[in-house]
Amino acid sequence: MSATQSLAAYVANANTEDLPPSMLHEAKRTLINILAVSLSASADSGSHALIDWARDEGAAPKASVVGSTLRTSAFNAAMVNGFLAHLQDYDDTHFPTVLHPTAPVWPAVLAVAEERGTSGRETLAAFVLGAEAACRVAMSVHPWHYDMGWHITGTAGVFGAAAGAGRVLGLGTDEMNTAIGIAGTFAAGVREVFGSHAKAMHPAKAASNGVQSARLATQGFTGADDILGGRRGFWQVLSPNGHDEVALLADLGSRWELGNNGLKPYANGVVSHPIQDAVITLRNEHGIAPEDVASINAEVNPLVLELMNRAEPRRGLEGKFSFQHCAAAALVDGAGHDAQFSDARVADPVISAVRSKVSATIDEAMREDEVRLSITLTSGQVHSIYVEHATGSPENPMTDSALEAKYRSLAGEALPASQVEELLGAVWELDSAPNVEQVTRLMTKSEG
């Protein structure tokens, strides 16, 4: 079997009963996390534009949009929900690859499950397998692919979305390979759009393209036989500098990449999270006020400068890709929620003043979840801290209760408190639910 066929065969034939309970639990956690950030994101102007687009499509109401009264086709719902899940850069991160596996995969799986009336348990299993496929494809091209400038969440994401949607549809090995062989040629998304709404369209398109590919595969539509390994396939064209077939297939069914996936405590690029942990800890321990700061310097992993070096962000979304802004907002506000990345907070003179005092130097030995940071005060005093593993990293995961606190805070921006609690309960009980209807109903707004 080719590389793609081997992956397809695994996803199509894995027994739901063989999935570890810890992974089904992690599937619920990732769903709670993206429901939280999607509900918060639903108020954004970009979300309004995309929801208006979907509303004007006028499609048949088969699947629900988070935080909206809109019901639409599974294709459109997957697109909008994929956008909402990633817009705030507040979703989860697969640490080995910087892939955000949930935003492309859960919206695809949930929309098809809602349309089909799939059981909660089978839906959770489809997500686990789809996320595994996305992570495995990402690992097979990491780091070469991301280094070229690809946004791996869009490119690897569409494989996971097709696999997850195909699993809900019950595709056999050949149809699953076809679904992936169609979806894989839609792989897209460049890092140039970071800092704009278009970034969140990457998982949006991955999710909807996955839904459509799985459906077309059931209708005799044809795709590539080996979209990953073929001579003009994904590996050769989108990762010409290297690929790793072993990373794609090794230990499938015994090692689970959702175990290497972290939930975010801050609404911005993950590589600056250790900086924010460090600044907030020092700020709270020593009562540092903005006007006390002479300089903030961090010794960091090279990706911080590669991805997040924007000394003067011009708008909120750019602030999420500015380690300088992340550090300054952490110092001034003691937080890194989406509220710290509004256009107003980016333009705020107090934050701007601190931002101009933030610098970073590369330490090649520093991991991505690690930092050594010092704050020098105008008095000359220096406070230093070492963060070994940032909150939300695999070695220091967010607890269920911390996740619930994040969820309540963000979901409460869009839904009444009672509905916030009901929805949370419905997700925690999803593995025993006959279908996903409770979740998809409670994640929406009521008419009028």
Place this chain on the structure above:
Amino acid sequence: MSATQSLAAYVANANTEDLPPSMLHEAKRTLINILAVSLSASADSGSHALIDWARDEGAAPKASVVGSTLRTSAFNAAMVNGFLAHLQDYDDTHFPTVLHPTAPVWPAVLAVAEERGTSGRETLAAFVLGAEAACRVAMSVHPWHYDMGWHITGTAGVFGAAAGAGRVLGLGTDEMNTAIGIAGTFAAGVREVFGSHAKAMHPAKAASNGVQSARLATQGFTGADDILGGRRGFWQVLSPNGHDEVALLADLGSRWELGNNGLKPYANGVVSHPIQDAVITLRNEHGIAPEDVASINAEVNPLVLELMNRAEPRRGLEGKFSFQHCAAAALVDGAGHDAQFSDARVADPVISAVRSKVSATIDEAMREDEVRLSITLTSGQVHSIYVEHATGSPENPMTDSALEAKYRSLAGEALPASQVEELLGAVWELDSAPNVEQVTRLMTKSEG
């Protein structure tokens, strides 16, 4: 201005009155040509699968699908029509790049024009400008991009679709740049899917993504400022081995790439067209029967072996990417319509026997529209021919009457003869029509 802004400014601000009449005429010819091949393609099982998908979406009826009773959203109509236009590989070809500019651009422009009630003349102008944008983006990355394995019709096509749809919407320079800056990150499509239905999804997705990007740009949605030239943009990520900014922008408004675009006399990959011209000419001149053939050898441009070397195609679509099959079918049937690329004709024992006797050798000096070909008979006699420019090449274009003959033959497969003539007349008169309604109504099937 950045490279992308310069292109956007040109497309947004060009005066319709300044477009040469010959280009508006060429726009009509490309529309007649894709209506012909789309009507023929509408009977394919892949077309049925995609049209069924669109029907089940249940979207509001705002735009028409060629050869179908379905009316759907502009987004969905652009997708299905983009698929139909390219499915038979019988659409047009931009010779400098092997881009097929019409399949991604016309469906996007026509769907938005139908929805908006745009005049025939403005619609033709939007196509000319959108096609120019697609060709210019293609030229800016040729040959490096295609050589990597990208299907340039999908990748450059989405730029043209966004530009053309944006022109119909009347976008100003900044909104046009945003539309292109959103669409460009959806650029996708690898050559691994050649020979499958997924290939025609490249212009399909390009068309629909262009429609959506143009719409979102009017709603405050943001994209990249310079999607082409940015550090992690289209040029660096999808064409790392080279790009040419001069080719993108030189002589905009005075040189027109539709003048370098050819309509196809054969329903297969363009690089084997000179072979088919040569075989059909020798066959007809000398009355060569299949059983007379000992061998057929062609001296060809290297792309023939790069793109179309499939000695034993297994299904119809693969036959379109087999120069051996193209030559054998030309010898046996004297033609290269879609009928020569059915699964049955690919499996036919007479054609298979001739196919096994076809070979090609590379002559690096040979252009893509040129061939030197010999047929050796079992008697030992050798017939040789040199084709300087294949039919449908810029130096040997298809005449209007030859185009009408192709159109009547293919459109007649799907529509009554009277409607075939009415539709043809409506396109020839499009520049004086108040809107595109006559064309979009006549290109569909009547209910019941």
